[in-house]
Amino acid sequence: MSVTPPPPKCPACRVNRAAWTNPRVDFCYACLPGGPFTPPPCRTCGTRESYFSQGRCERCHPGAPLYLGACHGCLAWGVYRRHSWLCWTCRWWHGHYPVGICAFCTRETYINGSGACRLCWENARRVQEPGHAINLTEANQHGQQLFLANLQYDTTGARRRRIARERHHRRLQPPSAPLALANHRQPLLFRMPPGKGAIKKRALTQDSPLLRHCDQTLREHALRHGWSKRLVNGVAHTLKLLDALQDTPSSKIRSSDVLAAIRYGATAISTLEVLDTVGLLEDDRALAVERYFAQHSADLPAAMTNQLQLWFDTMLQGRSTAPRRRARNVETIHIHIVGMAPIWRAWAQQGHESFAEITAEDVTRELPAKGSNRIFAEQGLRSLFTVLKAHRQVFSNPMRGMKATRPNVTVPLPLDTQKIRDALNSPDPTCALAVALVAFHALNGRELQKLELTDIVDGRLRLGPRIIPLAVPVRARLAAYLDHRARKWPQTINPHLFVNNKTQARTKPVSKQFPWRMLNITAQSLRDDRILQEIYATGGDVRRLCDFFDIGIDAALRYRSVLDDPKPIATTEHDSGTHDPT
Template identity: 25%
Template sequence: MVGRSHDEAPCTGCHRVQPAKWGYCRLCWCQARLSTKSTASRPLDETDVRSRLGAVRHHQLFFVGMHYRRRSTPPPPRPRGRRGAPRKPPPLPAWRPDPGWRQLSLFDQVPRDYSRLDPADADLASPWLAWAKHLAYQLAEARGWGRNIRFAVNRGLAFVLTGYVEGDVIRHTEIFVPLRALDLSVGHIVTVLEEMGIFEDDSEPSFERWLAERLEGLAPGIRSEAERWTRVLHEGGPRSLPRREGTVWLYLNGVRPALLEWSDRYDHLREVTRDDVLTYLKALHGRQRHSQLVALRSLFGWAKRNGLIFRNPTSRIKVGQYEYGVLQPLVPEQVDRAVAAATTPATRLILAFAAVHAARVAQIGTLMLDDVDIGNRRLTIAGRVRPLDDLTLKLLLDWLEHRRTRWPNTANLHLLINNQTANRTTRASNHWISTSMRGQAATLERLRVDRQLEEAMTQGPDPLHLAEVFGLDEKTAMRYADSARQLLLASPGETPGGTVREAE
């Protein structure tokens, strides 16, 4: 190969002034060797490479050392463990240390500054650490933690338990930043600390941060009343049940524009009049008017029952029946693109659950291994037993084989798991389940609607049949039946035995 000892000269191939051998620079020699290797069936020598120098017309960039000859046979497998060492034995059994006598703390609720601790100065002989390592080993065996997670958990426990004495409480706000700075798994360490009973989660819930952000900019009197109403929706009250968090978000987001507008003129909700509500609603139409009026009626109705206002300004303002449009089926091209986007065993199974069994995203995430009865070809979704078709059965077996190979030691009983939930017992998030179809015209929700609409068109627009097959309530089943009936009337050639694709 060309080295520094060769004289510099214009290269015959690339015309650069470089150290040249036989008139060619080192890059041309490497490209000729690479081209010769792709066609030769025997070991190469310099003569073979030299014969291809004149045919070099381009250069493939490379890193130094990539063209060295590698060994023809793979190296023998190394024994398990680092550098052939035997696997580290499990920690000795340990229990909660005997407190004996202890020095009572002079001040309570004094935060501890873990950022001043050095991991190199950890107290490895602490009896609390021995107990924590024993519990961590049991959790790792039960939940299938890998070697890296076990090492990170033991290192983090040694860090946070240094100097720990009976009666101390380890708080989330104190250890989160130091552990993240060391790139340690906070969630798994917290799991061990909770098992020990010495952890306190004092982190601010996401709902509190969201509520403070949504109430920003309101008049003080209106803000306090809106906050009380939102908390009653979220937590429930003496005569009301707690709502789902998503419903609370919709209600507060619905009244916020009106409250911001009224905060410029009023200080309390009791100053808002019926004319103010009507004036605000004039600028709204369709679903936006419907949703915001429902939220305003809830707010002022609560305020009237609790004596915060003298008169409900939204009374006798009719919400009206919302007119739903006709549901439209998907076209084959949209479905084909969604099928092409499902490239993994998990995404293909998720697609089948939505497109064949009309399962919602939340229902897919909560499926357990016990919900699948392969022997009897049964599948239980949201408490309803459904038969397993051939396509879903094949995709289900592919996913179970992939799950067994990828996470053989997981203790998570949910059917669908990923890298995060395989080491825990929680379900996969809705975001992870629907991320493969995000950006597609045929999302999981559209596929679910299309499946139910297809059933209504192929079997006839019968609400009772739809309610029995998919577990729909009567209003939803009637909506699908009405849409199917209108689509069939719009296409006279379409019969109940036809396909939903032709109705578009």
């Protein structure tokens, strides 16, 4: 289809088109030298308004944006150049179907799942009998009837009923064959970053076996977790993106590939859940502590690197065979690495090839003089050489017999009473409940994060073996928060007490910083304040503190040390657990 190009713009105003192209007049009538001049009437329709170029208006000039023409998709009459010569339905059609040869009119255009272009599809719809399926062959065997653009909207509800019948028909059809997984992965010789626009267009138009395979699981998972329609469509779009980005078709999807697709508008976390459910996920994500360890153990001698890797794997995963060892918390491992990393590198620079060459003098020489870095280094080196000695990687433990540095004991300080009262009366029900649970019952951040709805029954909170009767102000804030949660997320199945917009569609807990990032106090400082008030109320009963707050003797003695301070601390109004600050 030949299309007349628009004339060039006026070089003076860069808004209007040139007045004439034959004979050539580069300026518009408003910018002509000696002007402005009044444009002549359109020589086709006679209008004196909206002059465009060559003596014609915007609707009569073939290169004008309002010039009417035929749709490039369905050949319907009545589309504009400004809309790329496409009617509204064909614009949607081109964004959701691939290019192919129509099985009924043999045109090369965008075809749907039945192998028909939109023109053949509309002709079949035109003669479709109520209650019967569309017969594309019979409706198009004698040609097609053209129509006017943008007049095929159904306002009677028949189209919605037809779509419902088609969906019901698809559900009655036998399921398609499962996706045949490839047992190999084709490596790439060169990694060329794909074009962002090309990938998006390919994901919109091409057929996606991955989406077909995951579609039923996606719908069931979304219905079970109360996902919104927007989130379901986002996951479906992400699955099509992953299908377009795959280097080896029909292979399992790496988690890193899903996360890398975010730059194309992907919905990563929810897509990972769906892929994991159908068994197509290859989780290659590394923990933050693993990346930190790899960063600080690089460029070391081979023997030293192998010994460090043995220690790291033992600490992270534990060991069930002799020499047995329990897995440690990732935060503990991180602290050990922070303390030891400078010492590793110093020994490597001194020419040591293995930790078996390290002596007690080497350790003493490289340890920091004082501070928390010395404590972290001593704890890490003691753990490292204990593991290496148990696995017979070193001849002797240079840390054996070395006196440990005692940490400096800090004195916990109380909080301002007004600050606590303001947090308790926060307009956000989530913040008010979190502050109340810590201010009255001294829960820590990890306990709040893992708290579930079933842990609170009949006004009593169960924390492991402990059963805590909730204070009256806590019950009031709990009721307000549960009402807020039921109104805002009525469909969520998250079992945890605290949820937010990110976790309401999943079953994972919130982060440890929620909701404290919205307050000017922290959970630990508020917990310290509550324990201090108990110290002053009971006269420093250490046994009661250990039982009541589930802490050890050393921690209880640290809090009791404030009694030696001659400066008295005023108790706050939430000591007894019965005062309602509202």
